[in-house]
Amino acid sequence: xxxxxxxxxPKADKDTVRRHNLxxxxxxxxxxxxxxxxTRAGVAARVGLTRAAVSSLVxxxxxxxxxxxxGKTFSGQxxxxxxxxxVARTGPAGLGVEINIDYVSVCxxxxxxxxRVRQTEHLDNRGAPAEEALSRAxxxxxxxxxxxxxxxxxxxxxxxxxxxxVSGGSVRQAPNLGWNEVPAQExxxxxxxxxxxxxxxxxxxxxxxxxxxxxxxxWFGGLGEVRSFLYLTGEIGVGGALVLNxxxxxxxxxxxxxxxxxxxxxxxxxxxxxxxxxxEQYAGQAALLRAAGIEGLGGASGVLELERRAGARDPRAVAxxxxxxxxxxxxxxxxxxxxxxxxxxxxxxYRGLMPWLxxxxxxxxxxxxxxxxxxxxxxxxxxxxxxxxAARGAxxxxxxxxxxxxxxxxxxxxx
Numbered sequence: 001x002x003x004x005x006x007x008x009x010p011k012a013d014k015d016t017v018r019r020h021n022l023x024x025x026x027x028x029x030x031x032x033x034x035x036x037x038x039t040r041a042g043v044a045a046r047v048g049l050t051r052a053a054v055s056s057l058v059x060x061x062x063x064x065x066x067x068x069x070x071g072k073t074f075s076g077q078x079x080x081x082x083x084x085x086x087v088a089r090t091g092p093a094g095l096g097v098e099i100n101i102d103y104v105s106v107c108x109x110x111x112x113x114x115x116r117v118r119q120t121e122h123l124d125n126r127g128a129p130a131e132e133a134l135s136r137a138x139x140x141x142x143x144x145x146x147x148x149x150x151x152x153x154x155x156x157x158x159x160x161x162x163x164x165x166v167s168g169g170s171v172r173q174a175p176n177l178g179w180n181e182v183p184a185q186e187x188x189x190x191x192x193x194x195x196x197x198x199x200x201x202x203x204x205x206x207x208x209x210x211x212x213x214x215x216x217x218x219w220f221g222g223l224g225e226v227r228s229f230l231y232l233t234g235e236i237g238v239g240g241a242l243v244l245n246x247x248x249x250x251x252x253x254x255x256x257x258x259x260x261x262x263x264x265x266x267x268x269x270x271x272x273x274x275x276x277x278x279x280e281q282y283a284g285q286a287a288l289l290r291a292a293g294i295e296g297l298g299g300a301s302g303v304l305e306l307e308r309r310a311g312a313r314d315p316r317a318v319a320x321x322x323x324x325x326x327x328x329x330x331x332x333x334x335x336x337x338x339x340x341x342x343x344x345x346x347x348x349x350y351r352g353l354m355p356w357l358x359x360x361x362x363x364x365x366x367x368x369x370x371x372x373x374x375x376x377x378x379x380x381x382x383x384x385x386x387x388x389x390a391a392r393g394a395x396x397x398x399x400x401x402x403x404x405x406x407x408x409x410x411x412x413x414x415x
Contacts, residue, residue: 037084090152094398109395138191161390175272210239216393221385233348291320325357329364347384
């Protein structure tokens, strides 16, 4: 039998090993800082390096502006107190830009994952040419960057969160925006560069907005030990993402998670994607407001009115949300049977509607999930945290690149 050998990469040299260890130390300080003060000794114990090696790496990270130290920490054990290490609140940062159907949200996140600047504008991007919508977003991003510079932050890249099928820097299809084959990364990068003459161009990445919201939930939300979950976000449409063992599942072509276009009823209403009876035709924002009889209001105002009416036990509002919950539960049950996640997290407009969405969804999950684990009160169906939004996830995606290889993002000498 002929064996198939996987080609091996080049042998790691001293520089490669040191760059890897710098990343280990920077991540360890960031993680320890979330629980308390990190010390050289604590970091050495965590990453498995000697105290001397960690001290050398810490000095390089401080000289490059990634770490700071202050005061002393006392562990309660014998020995000298350690100097407290923290990731710097200035220097490298990430810029996240969420372009959705009825708003644009831009934020800057520092190395600790803290949101430092946020600007959101409610805009109707439906029907607007893609270049115009992306130029609007670039203008908001340029203002956000100036605010970041005032705080001595240095965003080193931008990531776009986009609603639709995103691959290779382009939006292959975004039905609710009316976009098809739009080179979003390129158009946004060009628009942003034109607004910042004389400044270096920012590298731009792009990803589906539900994927980035799911990553924000993973990194900043209240999931605790949960590392495998389905994420659903309700806006004009319905987005979805799947995280398994702490890793985002993108699929073979980057299109995994399009749960909003799972057909609930093949003979149902026509969807913008060209199919019929898609989940978003029953559980998307427009469908919910229409079923509840809320006319003339859209976006956040319409959703707030829906919540108000449901809270006042308006029969039509409660029935509309209940039907959406049933459809969501029906589709979720199939996904749960397929991939066996620990939880299903609902974000976007669903967060505020959970008191009325959850019971009918739980009923569907209880009756349809074969494992028997998804029963009412199990805590597996939950609302997202306020920290889990796509713009923050996009900014944090840039920060992850910095944490992976800080040397690549060190400020040039004299910069």
